[in-house]
Amino acid sequence: MSTLTTQDTFDVLLESAPQNFSALRTAGKELYQSAGLPVAKAEEYKFTAITKKLEKSISDFRAASPISISKNQIIESTFKGFDGYTLVFSNGKFLPELSSQIEGIEVSGLNESTGGVGTIAKAEKDAFAALNQATFNGGISIKVPKKVQVDKPILLLSFNQSNDGQVITPRFWIEVGDFAEVTFIDQSVGLVDSPYFINKVVEVKGGINSQINYYRLQHEGDQVIEVSNIETDVLADARFTSVNISLSGDMVRNNLSLNLLGSNCEGNMYGIYLLNGKTHVDNHTNVDHTIPHAESNELYKGIFDEQSRGVFNGKIFVRQDAQKTNAFQQNNNVLLSEDAIVNTKPQLEIWADDVKCSHGCTVGQLDEEALFYLQARGIDKTLAKGLLLYAFVGEVLEKIEDESFKNHVVGLIQNRLGSKF
Amino acid sequence: MSKDNQILEEFTSKEYEHGWSVNYEADEAPVGLNEEIIRWISAKKEEPEWLLEWRLKAFRTWQTMEEPEWANIHYPKVDFQKLRYYSAPKQTKKPKSLDEVDPELLAIYERLGISLNEQKRLQGIAVDAVLDSVSVATTFKDTLAKLGIIFCSFSEAVKEHPELVKKYLGSVVPMTDNYYAALNSAVFSDGSFCYIPKGVRCPMELSTYFRINAANTGQFERTLIVAEDESYVSYLEGCTAPQRDENQLHAAVVEIYAAAHAEVKYSTVQNWFPGDKEGKGGIYNFVTKRGICAGDHSKISWTQVETGSAVTWKYPSCILKGDNSVGEFYSVAVTNNMQQADTGTKMIHIGKNTKSRIVSKGISAGKSQNSYRGQVQVMKRATNARNFSQCDSLLMGDRCGAHTFPYIDIQNPTAKVEHEATTSKIGEDQIFYCNQRGIDTEDAVALIVNGYAKEVLNQLPMEFAVEAQKLLALTLEGSVG
Numbered sequence: 001m002s003t004l005t006t007q008d009t010f011d012v013l014l015e016s017a018p019q020n021f022s023a024l025r026t027a028g029k030e031l032y033q034s035a036g037l038p039v040a041k042a043e044e045y046k047f048t049a050i051t052k053k054l055e056k057s058i059s060d061f062r063a064a065s066p067i068s069i070s071k072n073q074i075i076e077s078t079f080k081g082f083d084g085y086t087l088v089f090s091n092g093k094f095l096p097e098l099s100s101q102i103e104g105i106e107v108s109g110l111n112e113s114t115g116g117v118g119t120i121a122k123a124e125k126d127a128f129a130a131l132n133q134a135t136f137n138g139g140i141s142i143k144v145p146k147k148v149q150v151d152k153p154i155l156l157l158s159f160n161q162s163n164d165g166q167v168i169t170p171r172f173w174i175e176v177g178d179f180a181e182v183t184f185i186d187q188s189v190g191l192v193d194s195p196y197f198i199n200k201v202v203e204v205k206g207g208i209n210s211q212i213n214y215y216r217l218q219h220e221g222d223q224v225i226e227v228s229n230i231e232t233d234v235l236a237d238a239r240f241t242s243v244n245i246s247l248s249g250d251m252v253r254n255n256l257s258l259n260l261l262g263s264n265c266e267g268n269m270y271g272i273y274l275l276n277g278k279t280h281v282d283n284h285t286n287v288d289h290t291i292p293h294a295e296s297n298e299l300y301k302g303i304f305d306e307q308s309r310g311v312f313n314g315k316i317f318v319r320q321d322a323q324k325t326n327a328f329q330q331n332n333n334v335l336l337s338e339d340a341i342v343n344t345k346p347q348l349e350i351w352a353d354d355v356k357c358s359h360g361c362t363v364g365q366l367d368e369e370a371l372f373y374l375q376a377r378g379i380d381k382t383l384a385k386g387l388l389l390y391a392f393v394g395e396v397l398e399k400i401e402d403e404s405f406k407n408h409v410v411g412l413i414q415n416r417l418g419s420k421f
Numbered sequence: 422m423s424k425d426n427q428i429l430e431e432f433t434s435k436e437y438e439h440g441w442s443v444n445y446e447a448d449e450a451p452v453g454l455n456e457e458i459i460r461w462i463s464a465k466k467e468e469p470e471w472l473l474e475w476r477l478k479a480f481r482t483w484q485t486m487e488e489p490e491w492a493n494i495h496y497p498k499v500d501f502q503k504l505r506y507y508s509a510p511k512q513t514k515k516p517k518s519l520d521e522v523d524p525e526l527l528a529i530y531e532r533l534g535i536s537l538n539e540q541k542r543l544q545g546i547a548v549d550a551v552l553d554s555v556s557v558a559t560t561f562k563d564t565l566a567k568l569g570i571i572f573c574s575f576s577e578a579v580k581e582h583p584e585l586v587k588k589y590l591g592s593v594v595p596m597t598d599n600y601y602a603a604l605n606s607a608v609f610s611d612g613s614f615c616y617i618p619k620g621v622r623c624p625m626e627l628s629t630y631f632r633i634n635a636a637n638t639g640q641f642e643r644t645l646i647v648a649e650d651e652s653y654v655s656y657l658e659g660c661t662a663p664q665r666d667e668n669q670l671h672a673a674v675v676e677i678y679a680a681a682h683a684e685v686k687y688s689t690v691q692n693w694f695p696g697d698k699e700g701k702g703g704i705y706n707f708v709t710k711r712g713i714c715a716g717d718h719s720k721i722s723w724t725q726v727e728t729g730s731a732v733t734w735k736y737p738s739c740i741l742k743g744d745n746s747v748g749e750f751y752s753v754a755v756t757n758n759m760q761q762a763d764t765g766t767k768m769i770h771i772g773k774n775t776k777s778r779i780v781s782k783g784i785s786a787g788k789s790q791n792s793y794r795g796q797v798q799v800m801k802r803a804t805n806a807r808n809f810s811q812c813d814s815l816l817m818g819d820r821c822g823a824h825t826f827p828y829i830d831i832q833n834p835t836a837k838v839e840h841e842a843t844t845s846k847i848g849e850d851q852i853f854y855c856n857q858r859g860i861d862t863e864d865a866v867a868l869i870v871n872g873y874a875k876e877v878l879n880q881l882p883m884e885f886a887v888e889a890q891k892l893l894a895l896t897l898e899g900s901v902g
Contacts, residue, residue, distance in 0.1 A: 047830075
């Protein structure tokens, strides 16, 4: 148990931060120190007592140094049927020697010549983004040039394990040129089931008419605490789609922000959380419509069993200039257990008048009649339940365009629902 | 576009109808707030010792509290030391009947369109009118008394039914509930008290009318409604204030207690002075309203039409404690010019098979901001709780905003909760459709808005529905973008 107070929890980490990006880090540090970790009543972290959790579960606030990864581990951790490029990370540090060479794409560790770092995921928005900016270790820069259509998905495979320290601070900088197309699959693997804290920032700078898919699978050990800030700028005629699948962890907080900056662009945010045990997942999404004629779609589906807890906060912000906006948001939840809790807050802030915005939110349970219907046809209750729950999240699974990743996720979900079908 | 602007112009230049004030001699407390003032108010009202203690306790807690800032409203802070906490029309002795009430006071109500006498008798409404801080007259007391219904001013209730007041005061909204409730508990001056005995169905609508007349005065009224087993009451509340450049504060508390099988329907048409079109003046309406469905099968229904106030901060709530109890909230909130409204409800499901329904319709025009903020909470024990929420926003003009902040917190797997919200404007095609059929734009807007708000307006008692509909049409005349 640590006896550190809220303010100096991360002092050790801040002091031992790497030397590069000194101006950026200083700014991050100042912002972090002035904001401080979220206090118990902070509106943005109202249902997710992350500070308390960190102080209780993490004893060593030093950075976890990279661990050596073998080729075999990479092969074992890559899901079946995957056909694409793999970029490997160990405790947030990019390992180029174990990663695929991708023709026509610039991939390198983050260095000061990268440019733009910190301009999209703004440190003033969130204390953890600021902390990441001050302390990120390594990081990666991926640049897809203009008009390049990456033929296969890029797997961002992160291996995590506490090592000396327990804090892992990955940072991804992704730049996609005009008319370029690319799909990312962001997957983390916990090597040892022990508590550690991941504080991740992903910045995606999309070009005009670019097509970007960002799929993410959170399926690490049940002692992992994670805060991620994913933020992207979507320019004119471009499309950005995020699919976030959360299956485990101790406490997970995902901040996903889309800034729609060009007309006729489209931002999509989809997510599934299928939780059991004591897992707590908090999805905070934010769509900022700044210009006319843009569209955003959001669909998050949650299934909560045992003592799990789900928090959803979806914010659609339509600025005064953003006329002719179409923004849709939907959050559906199923509670399976007496002890599960759902807190959801679909939020609309609209400053323009000629818009079509809607949000819907439900919390309920399986339809008894549908269950009976299936049972009457000789399907046993467990299987019937599994089928219905699978159908419930199916709508989100359909959004995954990469077949092999979709099959992988389907397999994991079917396993969790206790039946193969 | 020019046509739109012209119509908007016309509408925004519309003056507040009830913005007159009357000079009458008032009996006022000194400006400022301290324990002395509270003792002064208490002494003035000849209150028993326990109530003074209660006020002082609330005041001491209030001093330790901070003004809430989470709401989506911005306004210059209220200087609580510059307000006057008690202002009563001067009367030498208590009136026994309406004839003895100062004719000038009655004239005020006459101008407001509520006559306290025969006319209303025909309509069967019992009115308790509160001017500034003091209840002026209560009509129909005798008729109600025959049924055992107590409907009187709060100060009278303290004197004549202290046991009831003592039992229920602060039982639904504790004195330390929030900043403004604590302030109200410390300085409340008057209000209405209503008690419906077991098995009685109140034969007429009970009504209170509030008006702030004096300058720099805060109005802090307190309403307490107690409905015993198997009783029913429908309660109406209306408000206006004169037009003044300074902001005036209205911090009321309404408590409703519903026992088993009781039903209480509470309707408000709020038309406080909203400030002029630059946002100068107007009422700060910081109100705490809450009802508890304490007994099984009880029902509380809130209906509100909010058209006035510079700033509204109001969340009529239901605590659904009894099994099978029902809570309802119907709201139309209209904001125009520089008005800001942050309003909504809380439904706390505690008992089994509890049901709640929320229908909120926001209409924003001019440069106003209209927020819905609501919470649906299903506690662990609340098996088979059911909630349906719908909050729609209608935007008129491109300078206004509509915001939705629904909180949904569920701790029971059998709960069924639905929430849906939409935001839209009056479509050009809708207007065109009406125009084609010979309905001019002005009427078309009124038609569409009334249709949009119909679900809520239908919940209002007849007399109020007419008033509300007129108010809506008037407030929004021609303001289509």
